[in-house]
Amino acid sequence: MIDTLAFNYRKQLFAYDPSHVKGLSNPLTKAQIKTNNIKMNAYEMKLFLNTILLMNGDLIDEFDSVYKFLITFIKIVDIVMYEEFSDDILNELRALIVDHHTFYTTGFKEKLKPKHHFMVHYVNCIKELGPLKFLWCFRFEGKHAEFKKYANNITSRKNIPLTLATKYCFQFCSYLFGNSFFQNDLVDCKNFSPIDLSKLEFYQNLCTKFTIGNEVLSMRYKGVLYEKNYYVKSKNTVLLILKIFFDLHNEIFLICQECKTSFSEKFQSHEVLGTNNAYYLKKIDLKSVPSKLYTLNDGKKVVRFF
Known part of the structure; x- marks a missing residue:
């Protein structure tokens, strides 16, 4: 059991990514928790769900049934936001939805609502129509x-x-x-500086013919913020952004270093243990939204992609 005051204290002082600040919700009250009536909009709820374990995971009993239900729900949300699906992932999603609905009715003694019925059809909808994130409202x-x-x-x-x-x-x-409606894909890109990649000590590991271009410390591409020392995910590999690079044709690339990580089931995050001597020149895409490095209350360094 987590005290409401301590929960709100951690919630308000959590080191959110600057781009997520607008999604902060109001402190929870005992009346809201007692009546199961927590007022948040969709964006606030999304941020709350994705950070609750980072804020308070160290206080939660891993064997608690409600905690296991929360983990199941977070896994469902994570999978539904995928852009690519295999049969194994879809089977996992179907099993998670069954577990979610089973505990909701037996553990909380609640009746399923229409939106729970919609979840039953998620797998078939993905097979017929593709990723649901491209269909949502x-x-x-x-x-x-x-x-x-x-x-x-x-x-x-x-x-x-x-x-x-x-x-x-x-x-x-x-x-x-006011010319604020029609914007380029690339905005908030400042502090250009010329760079010669051939002078980098790990240039030979990049396997590229690019040498001359421009470097920036941060930029916003199609509404997504990219910064040096942020992390991106490429399939199952976590990469640290070392440099943001423009070639002579203004194509955008990320120079990244592979990280040693271990997935934490408790926090549903990747614990960063160090870096490997492997470097990549990765063309920018939006399949993996960059994440900052979070320091948990127990000192662990993790990244969570959402």
Whole structure:
């Protein structure tokens, strides 16, 4: 059992990635926990789910049944967000959903809701339609927050839908005329500096003909922040970003070093144990969103990709 005050203390002081700060939810109250009525929007819940073990995993009994249920749910969310699936992964997803629903009805004594029924069809939907992350309504539902702000700021109550639609039209025109709507894929890219890759001590290990280009310390590509000393995942290998490199054709590459890692079942994260003498020149893609290195309360260094 974790004290509410201690839980909120860890939650608020957790070293979040700067790009996740906007997803911080309000502290939990005893009344919310007692009534099982925790108020969060979708983005806040997503961040909360992906960081709860990093914040409080060291306080949780690994043999606790509710903890095992949480692990099952996190695994389901992680798998559903994959972009590629094998038969083994789909079979694992089907088994996890069965375990989730079984404990939900027997452990919590709750009845399944319609959204639980939808989960039963996840595997078939993936087989028929492909990765579910390309079909979800997450970004569309995110637009609700904007209209809620409009509704709180207007005083007209005669025709609220028309007022909201008109206000949004003005906002959209502002985007268009302000050139903030049509942005390049690459933004917030600063501090260019020339670099000669051939002078790197590990250049021979990169297996590339590239030598001259430009280096940046950080950049935002298609809304995703890439920084030096962040980590990316390539299949089952965790890579440390050493340099962000542009060739003469403005193609973007990451110069990475392979890490020694061990997957922690308790924290559902990769514990970083060191680095190997293996280097890669990896063309940038969005299959693995970069992660910062998190230091847990017990001193372990981990990365979690979400």
